Amino acid sequence: MDTPVLELIGVRKSFTMPGGEQVNILDIDAFQLAADEHCALEGRSGSGKSTLLNVISGIMRPDTGRVIIDGIDIAQLDEARRDRVRADKLGLVFQQFNLLPGFTALENVLVAMSFGSGRPDRDRAVRLLDAVGLGHRLDHKPSALSVGQQQRVAVARALANRPRAVLADEPTASIDPAHQQQVIDLLRNTCTEQGVALLVVTHAADVAGQFPRRVRLEDFNRAATGHRS
């Protein structure tokens, strides 16, 4: 495997339930994602997929272990620095797209740029939207875009700050089967063009089947057995 862009080592994460019970959600000895690698991460509901993405993206801090993004162990960083790493090194695509409703397609991309280390680059934002086939919809707000177009904006936004990896959380779960393939193709092709690693979390076997690497969370997260996330 090439130098990993993402590496988890001995990551543990648990939550305290309202009754005081401690529930382990993540117990992962090791996981790696190489630069340029495209990987499908399968997992049944409650296996800890969302928590894992939150830990990888630095939204949550693990109880123990190392979360290394492009050589930086974000588990050791304070929240503001984790935010910066997330903005610079990772692109996130959500199940519900999570576009900002009051902003145009172009502005949704520019907003993401404004939190990164570089200056917002309008030309690059336009090029990204053009690359996902939305060059003619720059000034449209999400409500004026189709579901498929919204997902395209989300993909362009994820790539705004030249990330090292894109994390996609169930990107096809909210769209009809006819468009699912388009979204997967879009993600894979765009990430390939940009030279970005891709980790897609999905519970759909047919989606996972299209990726060169396919792993099941239950296989390397010991906490997944018998617990929910």
Place this chain on the structure above:
Amino acid sequence: MTLLGIAWRNIRQRLLTSLLTALSLALGVALVVATLVTGGIVKQAFESGSGLGYNMIVGAKGSPLQLVLNSVYLVSKPIENISWDFYQQFLPAAERPDGVDGTFAASTKTAVPICMGDYFRGFRVIGTNTSYFDRLTVGNGRPFVFSAGRNFRNDEFFGGVLGATVAAKLGLKPGDPFAPTHGADDGKVHDPFTVTGVLARTDTPVDRGVFVNMEGFYLQEGHAKPVEGEAGSGERADGSRDHGNQGPVPLPFTQREVTALLLDTASLPGLPPELTAMGLRTAINEGRDGQAALPIAEIRMLLDLFVRPLELLLLLVTTLVVIVSAIGILVSMVGSSLERSRDVAIMRALGARRSHVLVVVLIEAVLLAVGGGLAGWMLGHLLVGAIAPLITTNAGVSASIFSAAPGTEMLLVPFLVVLAILAALLPALAAYRTDVAKWLSS
């Protein structure tokens, strides 16, 4: 896209709520601006009346404040009259028929008599002599300027000079006749006077005055003081006897009274002017003929007792209005916090730091405050502009859309910004604390 751009987008996203919030702020600010400016204008009206070239007023015994309000500001009713003989005590030998200095002549630089009690279409008529415009000033030593015509001459018994507001409102010009009424607007109509001149605007109560030659004033019906046993005396004001058909005959001195004297006190040798004035005032007040009032002292007392507390109260009320408006920002932002939380969570997931979202919310509040504040500031001035004619007519000072209360007005928007930041702290902290994971998974 900058944080400012994001904040501006957020405002536009909630356009109706934002507009209503800004409007409520604007109305509050407009009220404050209008209050401050009109308050300033009223104060200016009082303060302008204290620099007209005289420092003391002598009138009948009674309320000194009433004497000042009546003589200087041309409001309130005259107290009573003082005798002609008492007036003569302030004149030097050269101006007295008997050729002897009056008792107070040494302490008096100028004594201008005024007679009041008549009206002309809502404006006060003041009988006086040419010295009113020749010796007194508009303020700060500036002489009276005529925008048209000239001062009446002493021998023009029925000549009159109009203040700028009077002339403008009634459309009168030199050569036009006007007939005052006795005691009130619906009183008996007197003989007509002729306008000899119109004064340029002074922004003082003089603008609201109708000034007539007191010789003509005395000759109006009801203006002569009845004199027991001497009615019909042949003695004339100039000491001469009947002039036959050579024009109007002056009223005898014995039948004359004046309402007040506007005095510019002199400096006695070796004494500072203030001491001379104080000494003269004491001497007059200890006598039985009248009282002396210092307009500046009376007005300062009036301002301290009534105007300033009233101004403070108004300012307090209007400040409360602004605070309530600022709370509107809080309510508006708290009301949209659900929608905002989702957006904040998205921005945080994209890499925004907590400080970023906090600042965005504060910028939104500041933009609303500045926008609403500036709109309100303009609205306030438009309001003042709308009521300006009313102020000019009633207060005798010019007011317009550009009238300002510079000191306090300049502080208004910064004050509003601070208030808005305080009001937005709660929603800003809520944004700061947004649980990203929770909102993204919901």
